[in-house]
Amino acid sequence: MKRYLVTGAAGFIGANFLKYLLKKYEEDIYVVVLDKLTYAGNLGTIKDEIADSRVRFVKGDIRNAELVANIFAETDIDYVVNFAAESHVDRSIANPQLFLETNILGTQNMLDCARKAWYRGKDSEGKPLYAEGKKFLQVSTDEVYGSLSKDYTDPQPLEITDADVRKVVTGRTDLHTYGKRFFTETTPLDPRSPYSASKTSADMFVRAYHETYGMPVNITRCSNNYGPYHFPEKLIPLIIKNILAGQKLPVYGKGDNVRDWLYVEDHAKAIDAVLERGRIGEVYNVGGFNEEQNINIVKLIIDIIARIMREEPEYRRVLKTDVKNINEDLITFVGDRPGHDMRYAIDPSKIARELGWYPETPFTVGIEKTVRWYLDHQDWVDEVVSGDYQKYYEQMY
Ligand code: NAD
Numbered sequence: 001m002k003r004y005l006v007t008g009a010a011g012f013i014g015a016n017f018l019k020y021l022l023k024k025y026e027e028d029i030y031v032v033v034l035d036k037l038t039y040a041g042n043l044g045t046i047k048d049e050i051a052d053s054r055v056r057f058v059k060g061d062i063r064n065a066e067l068v069a070n071i072f073a074e075t076d077i078d079y080v081v082n083f084a085a086e087s088h089v090d091r092s093i094a095n096p097q098l099f100l101e102t103n104i105l106g107t108q109n110m111l112d113c114a115r116k117a118w119y120r121g122k123d124s125e126g127k128p129l130y131a132e133g134k135k136f137l138q139v140s141t142d143e144v145y146g147s148l149s150k151d152y153t154d155p156q157p158l159e160i161t162d163a164d165v166r167k168v169v170t171g172r173t174d175l176h177t178y179g180k181r182f183f184t185e186t187t188p189l190d191p192r193s194p195y196s197a198s199k200t201s202a203d204m205f206v207r208a209y210h211e212t213y214g215m216p217v218n219i220t221r222c223s224n225n226y227g228p229y230h231f232p233e234k235l236i237p238l239i240i241k242n243i244l245a246g247q248k249l250p251v252y253g254k255g256d257n258v259r260d261w262l263y264v265e266d267h268a269k270a271i272d273a274v275l276e277r278g279r280i281g282e283v284y285n286v287g288g289f290n291e292e293q294n295i296n297i298v299k300l301i302i303d304i305i306a307r308i309m310r311e312e313p314e315y316r317r318v319l320k321t322d323v324k325n326i327n328e329d330l331i332t333f334v335g336d337r338p339g340h341d342m343r344y345a346i347d348p349s350k351i352a353r354e355l356g357w358y359p360e361t362p363f364t365v366g367i368e369k370t371v372r373w374y375l376d377h378q379d380w381v382d383e384v385v386s387g388d389y390q391k392y393y394e395q396m397y
């Protein structure tokens with residue numbers, strides 16, 4: 001039986017990972033969730049999971065050394081999965097200090113507590129020894145690699161030359177790219193926003209704890225996730241929310257920045273694979289091979305919602321506007337994000353080759369599922385937007 005400490009599991013990706021884990025492992029698992037429940041953490045998102053006898057919820061800060069040490073003292077944790085972070089680039093531009101405190105100091109505290117709990121002395125050559133089967137997995141981001149250029153105006157088909165990777169990708173015909181270069185695990189780190197600078201620093205501490213103290217670690221660096229429970233300050237859920245309300249759709253700059261979109265459940269599977277089979281000390285890039293310009297994402301979501309409203313009129317109940325207003329006139333180009341990275345594109349060949357993982361969800365499938373999830377869960381959106389979700393904690397404890 002594996003015991004996990006999952007931080008930030010009341011947020012978007014952590015919650016999806018928790019749900020995936022509990023389904024996959026049934027009886028064979030115990031999970032301690034540590035979350036501070038900031039504006040981005042919603043206990044309602046995981047209310048069924050925390051009612052499960054295999055889960056214990058702890059409200060608290062990853063920077064709190066005493067609290068985290070107590071968790072390790074009470075439960076013999078095998079895997080730490082550190083999702084907890086301040087995650088929104090625009091907020092990091094407005095308030096960099098909080099990002100430094102949570103993302104850097106918080107990660108270092110988690111590492112330190114795990115190190116102390118797992119340390120078992122030194123071997124005959126003086127090398128540090130740790131209890132068997134332990135691992136600290138840091139959930140990082142492609143943003144640590146900086147920004148790539150966009151070499152093509154229109155997407156070009158992606159050639160996969162590696163025979164092993166091609167085997168895993170069998171059946172995917174939708175792969176394309178907007179550029180010649182990709183981020184690999186050896187791409188030099190080149191963060192450009194306060195958010196990515198803080199995530200890069202955290203990665204450097206994870207590496208330092210591995211090199212200096214011999215800690216068993218992995219780092220995963222993923223591209224932009226999308227899917228259920230995504231906080232509606234991020235592009236895709238914000239656009240869905242605004243379309244339904246008949247509000248303007250703010251597109252930064254010219255809308256030609258490119259992001260690589262990864263369906264959140266595919267990401268959960270990647271983290272599980274790295275925990276189980278990733279080589280200690282290694283970094284694994286996790287990407288969707290799903291590059292798209294922001295403006296095309298926005299237009300695609302408009303098309304999907306307009307079609308659903310046409311073909312399934314019962315959904316019109318969630319509209320706060322007339323159906324005829326759902327068109328591209330809603331798009332409004334606004335001032336650009338300072339230092340806006342042009343293109344992210346992950347090469348996930350290493351995780352495909354070594355662990356047999358590959359993003360299974362084509363974007364057309366994932367985005368349709370995502371839009372439908374939001375149409376069916378407007379109560380969740382209303383709660384997080386109004387802040388009412390914060391009452392869950394008082395109700396439950
Ligand atoms: P999120 O903002 O939705 O959730 C973050 C969670 O962390 C929330 O539940 C919040 O309450 C919790 N938290 C924040 N500060 C905390 C603290 N000091 N102590 C304890 N808990 C705290 O974030 P997300 O989008 O789910 O991202 C999760 C992780 O994945 C982050 O580390 C982020 O950098 C990384 N990541 C996200 C994406 C993406 O597209 N969302 C892409 C790449 C990497």
Ligand code: TDX
Nearest residue numbers: 087088089141143224233234235250251252257259294
């Ligand atoms: O209103 C908007 N208009 C717009 O054009 C918003 C919120 C965003 N954008 C653009 C900026 C980006 O090019 O859309 C793109 C996506 O923006 P975000 O959703 O804010 O994501 P991004 O900045 O790419 O970062 C995300 O992926 C990497 C996550 O928030 C990070 O946590 C993760 O590390």
